[in-house]
Structures are given as C-alpha cells and as structure tokens.
Amino acid sequence: MMLRNTSNAVYRVAYESVSKLSRKLNAAKNIDELSSVFDQYLKYLFNFNALRVHIVVGSDHYYFVFPLKDENETEFWENEVLNFEEGLLENGVPICQNLNAEQANSLIGDDVQNPVLWGWNFQYEDYCAVTSLIADENNQFSSKETEILGLVVDLFTLKYYELITKAQLVEKNKLLEEAVDIIKQKNNWINQIISDQQNVIDERTKQLRYQNEQLMQLSVLNAHQVREPLSRVMGLLDLISFVEGDEFEEEILPKMKESAKDLDEALQVVINKSIEEIVNVFDINSDKM
Amino acid sequence: MNRGSNVLKVLLVDDQKITNFINLKVFEMVSVENQTIDYTDPEIAFRELDNHNPDIIFLDLMMPRLNGWEFLDRMKSQKIELPVVILSSSTSPEDFSRAEQYNNVLDYFTKPLQRDDIEKLLAKL
The missing domain is CATH 1.10.287 (Helix Hairpins)
Known part of the structure; x- marks a missing residue:
C-alpha cells in the first residue's frame, strides 16, 4: 500500500510538471523562449547530466543541448552529427551504453562518475528527433523514465517545428509580398x-x-x-x-x-x-x- | 405639277452673273414657253418667292450670305414646298446624297446647264 502511494505521488508530480511544461512550451513565442523553458523544467522530471536533442528536418539539422550554457566546450555540445547519432539515424535502435573514462572525457568532461549514454531516434511525420542523454551515478536515469522523456521531447520538438514553420511562412509571405510589389x-x-x-x-x-x-x-x-x-x-x-x-x-x-x-x-x-x-x-x- | 397658265415660271438663283446669263440663254432655247427670272442675291430671291410663285427653282449651292443648303432649309422651315433643281458646279458625291435628303429637290444638275437636261426634266413633270 505504502509503495503504491509513493509511486502514485511520484506520477502525480511528474504529471503536473509535464502539464505545466506543456503550457509554458505552448506559450513560447520564439526558439530562445522555448529552449529556456525546456531547460528550466527538465530537471523536475528526471535526472540527467546532459540532454541533447538533434532535430532533422529534411536536410536541415538543429541542435539543442541542456543544460543550455554549461560544459559547452565538449563534444556533446557540438553543432554537428556525432558518431553515435549516425547509428541512431541509420537504424533507429536505442542506445544504452556505459562510457569509459576516455569516452566520457571527450563527450562531456571529467566531472562525471561512471556515466551512461542513452540514445533514441523519435520519428515524427515531418522530422525526426535524435535524442541522447548522459546520466551518471549521481544523476541516475532509468529506462522507466524513457516514456516521460519521449513525451517532453514530443512537446519540445512539435513546438519547435511549429515555430520554424511559422518563421518560414512569414519569410515566404515576405517574398510573396515582394513578388507582388x-x-x-x-x-x-x-x-x-x-x-x-x-x-x-x-x-x-x-x-x-x-x-x-x-x-x-x-x-x-x-x-x-x-x-x-x-x-x-x-x-x-x-x-x-x-x-x-x-x-x-x-x-x-x-x-x-x-x-x-x-x-x-x-x-x-x-x-x-x-x-x-x-x-x-x-x-x-x-x-x- | 399644277401650272396656272401654259407659261413655265422659272426662278434662277446663282450669285454668278455670267452663269445666270448662260442659263437664261439656255432657257430661251428650250421648247417649253417659259418666263425666267434670275437673282444673284439669294436673300432677295427668297423674299420674292411669294410674289413670283415660280413653277420651278434652279438653285446654286455655293453662294455667299445664304448658300443653297440654307436656302432649302429655310424653305423647309417655312413650309414652302416649291420644286427645286440643284444646279451646281460641284461633282462631289457628298453633295449629291445631301441633295437627296430634301423632298422638294427634283434633280441635281452639274454645270453647265444643258438644254437637253431641261427638256428631259420638263417631260417628266
């Protein structure tokens, strides 16, 4: 009984956080606002050291890494397709692998204890979101949290896609107006x-x-x-x-x-x-x- | 045409004296007995229409002060229905068709007036 109650309480908190995040993301007017909201709320949903969302729309690639400003000199923050992401893009098979000291150092730095690299390729109608996460002993991520991670990535990328589409539409409208002129x-x-x-x-x-x-x-x-x-x-x-x-x-x-x-x-x-x-x-x- | 007597009363209206001289001579030669009077001033000729009550008027077109068309218009507006023959030096088709617009215009002769033209016309009357 006791356990179930605790578990329910955890889900309730998660549910409330997700719905709050959802409302905030929806209200975002631009990509900066969107990233900042996402950055702010993620830590209440699950534990992680760093989360990377790499969105692929056609031949265009967009990269977001949270926390937004920390550790941005290591590979994980690079604005380019990383080695493990290539595999995810090719076969879509999720990753969960322990990193050795050398891999961890180049990817995220040396401030981690026994880090694990998680990776997914979430497919959507118009784009895909290659999502990767590094978690260590102090910030443990469990496979049970994959669902909630998938959900927030849905919310984030859908809104992101909406914003860039809207911006493209504005740009196209501008071109159209110029053409009309x-x-x-x-x-x-x-x-x-x-x-x-x-x-x-x-x-x-x-x-x-x-x-x-x-x-x-x-x-x-x-x-x-x-x-x-x-x-x-x-x-x-x-x-x-x-x-x-x-x-x-x-x-x-x-x-x-x-x-x-x-x-x-x-x-x-x-x-x-x-x-x-x-x-x-x-x-x-x-x-x- | 109803003539009171057998003498044909003709009125010539042309601003050119020489033309009237020629026309009077031609009328002297026609077979029908006629009394022909000429006017070089169309205004006076118009005023005298009542007095003379001619059987036929020979009317020039190009005249100063009152041209042939104005003469015809004035006759129309005053309901004077005396028969008129246009006698003009103009060979322009426009003048021919304009003349056809007047009911009292019997014919259009181009100058010089020929005796035969008059004989033919009188035969038709």
Whole structure:
C-alpha cells in the first residue's frame, strides 16, 4: 500500500510538471523562449547530466543541448552529427551504453562518475528527433523514465517545428509580398507604355484627322471653286453656235475672258493650298522621325 | 405639277452673273414657253418667292450670305414646298446624297446647264 502511494505521488508530480511544461512550451513565442523553458523544467522530471536533442528536418539539422550554457566546450555540445547519432539515424535502435573514462572525457568532461549514454531516434511525420542523454551515478536515469522523456521531447520538438514553420511562412509571405510589389511595378510600367502608345496613337490620329480635313477642303475647292468658272467657260462655248452678229464679240467673249481669269485664280488658290498641305505633311512626318 | 397658265415660271438663283446669263440663254432655247427670272442675291430671291410663285427653282449651292443648303432649309422651315433643281458646279458625291435628303429637290444638275437636261426634266413633270 505504502509503495503504491509513493509511486502514485511520484506520477502525480511528474504529471503536473509535464502539464505545466506543456503550457509554458505552448506559450513560447520564439526558439530562445522555448529552449529556456525546456531547460528550466527538465530537471523536475528526471535526472540527467546532459540532454541533447538533434532535430532533422529534411536536410536541415538543429541542435539543442541542456543544460543550455554549461560544459559547452565538449563534444556533446557540438553543432554537428556525432558518431553515435549516425547509428541512431541509420537504424533507429536505442542506445544504452556505459562510457569509459576516455569516452566520457571527450563527450562531456571529467566531472562525471561512471556515466551512461542513452540514445533514441523519435520519428515524427515531418522530422525526426535524435535524442541522447548522459546520466551518471549521481544523476541516475532509468529506462522507466524513457516514456516521460519521449513525451517532453514530443512537446519540445512539435513546438519547435511549429515555430520554424511559422518563421518560414512569414519569410515566404515576405517574398510573396515582394513578388507582388514587383508585379505591381511591372504592371505600372506596362500601363505607362500602353498610355504612352495611346498618346502617340491619339496624336497621330489628330494629325491624320487634320490632314483629312485639309484634303476634304481641297476637294471642296476643286469641286466648287475650280469647276465653277470652268463650267461658265463650257456653258459659254455651248452658246457660240446659237449667237448671231456682234453678240459673240460683245456678250460672249468678254464673259469668257472673265471666266478664264476666274478659273486661273481659283487654280492658283488650289495649287497654293496643295503645296501648303504637302509641306505640312512633310513637316509633321519629319517631326516624328 | 399644277401650272396656272401654259407659261413655265422659272426662278434662277446663282450669285454668278455670267452663269445666270448662260442659263437664261439656255432657257430661251428650250421648247417649253417659259418666263425666267434670275437673282444673284439669294436673300432677295427668297423674299420674292411669294410674289413670283415660280413653277420651278434652279438653285446654286455655293453662294455667299445664304448658300443653297440654307436656302432649302429655310424653305423647309417655312413650309414652302416649291420644286427645286440643284444646279451646281460641284461633282462631289457628298453633295449629291445631301441633295437627296430634301423632298422638294427634283434633280441635281452639274454645270453647265444643258438644254437637253431641261427638256428631259420638263417631260417628266
């Protein structure tokens, strides 16, 4: 009875610590906060000298070693794949091995008594967490605590994955916004070109309309002003065979002379106007070149 | 066309004296007996329409102060429905089709006026 009660009490403490850790981890806003919370609460859950969480997402590797700031000159704190981790990555078989003095020294330093190296490869949908732990006589870790360790590594790495995904999303959004900005700029540029072209077309249309008007005026001049005196000359010629005596000399001829003079003047007007127009068209076109 | 007497009353409206001279001569040669009066000022011609009550008006287009189109518009607005023949030196298709818009315009002749043109026209009346 007594034993069971003690055991229940231990589990209750562990449960409360895990749920508190879970809440704190969830509230973390960035990776520094996340690491610091994890570092702070781990020691209440199980004993260890050092815990290393090596997260692999695709080809990217991220390393966390707790305690965060101690002993960071030995191998265990290196930001690279360690020898035993390679085995864990390859076959996923958990490790539990005693370290000799030399191994212990290079891995964690000489401040440990009969250290044991534990190792696991926890697999998740989008990443894996190669987790290793060094515990010695003074900070003993037992296989029964593997479950709780697995649980806290779950909590830590899931939150970590969420944070880096969110950061990547923010980065992608930023790139997307930049791309949208570039597209907007290009659009403005294209609109400017279209508007410029429209202006050129408008200007050219205006010129063509003006030239058409001038040509129309010329054709009206031809139809009315030039044909008018000419028609008189023709009409007078038609009359010649019907007039008698002095009538031709006195009536027809002076009128023919006057009409011929009017015709000449009308032609001069048309010729000058045509030349003026040709010069205008030439000027407009040479402006465009 | 209803004529009071057998004499055809013609009104010539053209600002060019020489043209009117030619046209009067041509009308002297046509077979139909006619009384032809000419005006070089279209404003006066318009005012005299009531007095003369012509059977037919020969109207030039390009005239100062009151051109042929304005003359026709004024007739329309005053509901004067006398028959008109356009007699113009213009050979422009635009002028031909514009003339067709007036109900009282019987024909469009290009100058110079020919005796045959008048004979054909009178045969139709």
